Amino acid sequence: MAGKYDDIIHLERPASKRHPPMPLANRAAQFAPFAALTGYEAVIEEAARLTARQIELDEDAKAELNRVLVELAARTDPPGEPVRVKLTWFEPDGLKLGGAYRSETVTLRRVDRVYRLLELNDRSLIEIDRVLDVREITE
Numbered sequence: 001m002a003g004k005y006d007d008i009i010h011l012e013r014p015a016s017k018r019h020p021p022m023p024l025a026n027r028a029a030q031f032a033p034f035a036a037l038t039g040y041e042a043v044i045e046e047a048a049r050l051t052a053r054q055i056e057l058d059e060d061a062k063a064e065l066n067r068v069l070v071e072l073a074a075r076t077d078p079p080g081e082p083v084r085v086k087l088t089w090f091e092p093d094g095l096k097l098g099g100a101y102r103s104e105t106v107t108l109r110r111v112d113r114v115y116r117l118l119e120l121n122d123r124s125l126i127e128i129d130r131v132l133d134v135r136e137i138t139e
Contacts, residue, residue, distance in 0.1 A: 046095065046096075049096075051093045051096055051097065051098025051099055051100065052090075052098055052099060052100055052101060053098055054090040054092075054098075054099065054130065055090070055132060057132070065131065065133070065134065068134055068135075068136075069111055069113075069128065069131075069134065072085070072108060072111050072134070072136070073110075073111035073113055076108060076109065076110040076111055077110055077111065082107045082108060082109050082121055083107070083108045083136060084105065084106075084107055084108075084136070084137040084139075085105070085106060085107075085108050085134050085135060085136050085137060086103070086104075086105050086133075086134070086135045086137055087103070087104060087105075087106050087108075087118070087126070087131065087133070087134050088101060088102070088103040088131070088132045088133040088134070089101070089102060089126050089130045089131045089132060090130040090132065091130070092130075101132065103133075105137060106120050106121070107120060107121035108120060108121075108134075109121050109123075111128075116128040116129060118131065118134075
């Protein structure tokens with residue numbers, strides 16, 4: 001019994017004269033699962049990301065930090081010689097409650113006691129209330 005398409009079943013597939021054949025990787029991508037919730041993974045990762053709370057210094061630590069800052073303010077105001085310090089401060093997270101502590105060696109340009117800011121040599125500002133520790137680097 002002869003089939004309906006027996007005369008063409010063994011022929012090669014016709015090739016287009018205008019379009020080159022699609023690479024196999026691109027052909028497979030057509031059948032990839034559909035991502036109905038784009039961005040969902042990023043939202044889950046952000047929710048799982050941990051942040052820290054800012055530490056509240058006790059009175060003795062505040063007094064010591066204030067003593068060091070007054071000493072540094074006297075040396076940098078009016079803008080005198082910049083001072084290299086090891087600075088640890090709390091940096092709030094821009095997306096959620098909390099933040100992270102950063103500790104870097106920086107060059108302190110001046111201490112602004114009126115606005116309670118530390119100005120670094122790169123002109124960035126750090127609120128004194130966010131500072132956990134500051135130590136002058138002596139080499």
